[in-house]
Amino acid sequence: MPDVIVVESVSRHYGRHAEVQALHDVSLRVAEGEVVALLGDNGAGKTTLSKIIATLLLPSSGLVSVAGHDIVRSPRAVRAVVSSVFGGERGLYGRLSGRHNLEFFAALKGIPHSRIEAAVDEVLATTGLRDAADRAVRSYSRGMKQRLHLAVSSLTRPRVLLLDEPTIGLDPSEADRLRGAVASLRESGVAILLTSHQLLDVERLADRVVLLSQGQIRSDTDLETFRRSAGYTAVATVYGSGTPPRAQEAAQQLGSAEVRVEPEGWTLSLRVRRWDTTTFRRLAAILDAAGEGREVHSIDVAPLRLEDVYSSIGGPQKSVNANVHHAR
Numbered sequence: 001m002p003d004v005i006v007v008e009s010v011s012r013h014y015g016r017h018a019e020v021q022a023l024h025d026v027s028l029r030v031a032e033g034e035v036v037a038l039l040g041d042n043g044a045g046k047t048t049l050s051k052i053i054a055t056l057l058l059p060s061s062g063l064v065s066v067a068g069h070d071i072v073r074s075p076r077a078v079r080a081v082v083s084s085v086f087g088g089e090r091g092l093y094g095r096l097s098g099r100h101n102l103e104f105f106a107a108l109k110g111i112p113h114s115r116i117e118a119a120v121d122e123v124l125a126t127t128g129l130r131d132a133a134d135r136a137v138r139s140y141s142r143g144m145k146q147r148l149h150l151a152v153s154s155l156t157r158p159r160v161l162l163l164d165e166p167t168i169g170l171d172p173s174e175a176d177r178l179r180g181a182v183a184s185l186r187e188s189g190v191a192i193l194l195t196s197h198q199l200l201d202v203e204r205l206a207d208r209v210v211l212l213s214q215g216q217i218r219s220d221t222d223l224e225t226f227r228r229s230a231g232y233t234a235v236a237t238v239y240g241s242g243t244p245p246r247a248q249e250a251a252q253q254l255g256s257a258e259v260r261v262e263p264e265g266w267t268l269s270l271r272v273r274r275w276d277t278t279t280f281r282r283l284a285a286i287l288d289a290a291g292e293g294r295e296v297h298s299i300d301v302a303p304l305r306l307e308d309v310y311s312s313i314g315g316p317q318k319s320v321n322a323n324v325h326h327a328r
């Protein structure tokens with residue numbers, strides 16, 4: 001697939017004396033029909049990069065092109081193929097129906113009168129809003145408004161969609177519907193740059209994950225590699241009572257371990273490289289240590305979540321891998 005967004009060695013600073021370096025030598029590509037998730041803590045530079053691609057900010061140095069158009073030399077051509085969805089309540093007309101909002105924006109975007117109806121019908125279908133099309137937007141749920149934003153953005157059939165926190169504040173089923181709408185846009189070949197702190201969005205939608213930290217790209221991998229970079233694949237939690245197991249021993253044998261002791265019992269949390277028979281036997285040996293007077297009530301094993309990967313490689317670094325907490 002051809003690359004639709006090409007960012008090459010982009011730097012951007014703010015301030016009269018360039019005291020804030022928001023982006024430093026950033027290179028990134030997004031292909032047609034690809035969803036790339038841009039992850040990073042607050043202030044990492046995500047918004048700055050999105051704004052540069054949307055031609056709202058100029059880079060201090062470096063090159064950016066969108067669908068073959070240079071953002072500095074041909075900003076109009078870029079704007080014609082890029083759509084941004086920042087969401088929220090702003091920008092929609094509450095008293096008008098969803099369909100009328102779309103017709104209004106279609107006219108504003110210069111879609112010829114004869115093609116407006118078909119364009120509106122098409123985006124209502126992709127965003128799952130056909131049934132609600134003739135209701136006033138003020139009666140829409142937050143998720144429906146968010147999908148209407150997406151519909152407005154897709155009216156001109158953009159080649160690039162910049163999505164910022166698309167599911168924030170949505171309940172799980174609304175968030176799923178929104179992800180469905182994004183997935184169908186991706187199917188139609190749109191290149192999507194997704195900025196989100198909701199790692200479920202990333203997990204469900206992204207083909208690649210780019211981790212930005214202090215204005216620099218720390219990693220750029222496919223979703224699976226990103227997941228593996230945490231160095232473990234499962235999280236096991238053991239609940240029991242009596243003498244707590246020794247965190248240090250568990251960490252040596254199994255990877256990383258944390259023991260929490262509470263009046264009613266203890267919890268052993270483990271991050272294991274692999275949940276297999278060797279791991280299972282080692283864990284059993286630790287728990288079964290003779291004469292320690294310990295009872296195991298349950299063991300939960302869950303596959304690694306993206307949150308765990310992010311906190312282990314991108315979030316605050318943990319220097320200790322065996323901890324004991326005593327709660328009172």
Ligand SMILES: Nc1ncnc2c1ncn2[C@@H]1O[C@H](COP(=O)(O)OP(=O)(O)OP(=O)(O)O)[C@@H](O)[C@H]1O
Nearest residue numbers: 014015020022040041042043044045046047048049
């Ligand atoms: N207009 C501005 N003037 C000065 N500094 C700015 C300006 N906009 C952003 N910055 C700084 O540039 C850096 C990158 O900010 P940016 O908003 O791109 O980060 P972000 O990753 O989008 O953060 P968030 O997740 O909080 O939205 C931060 O240090 C920020 O304080």
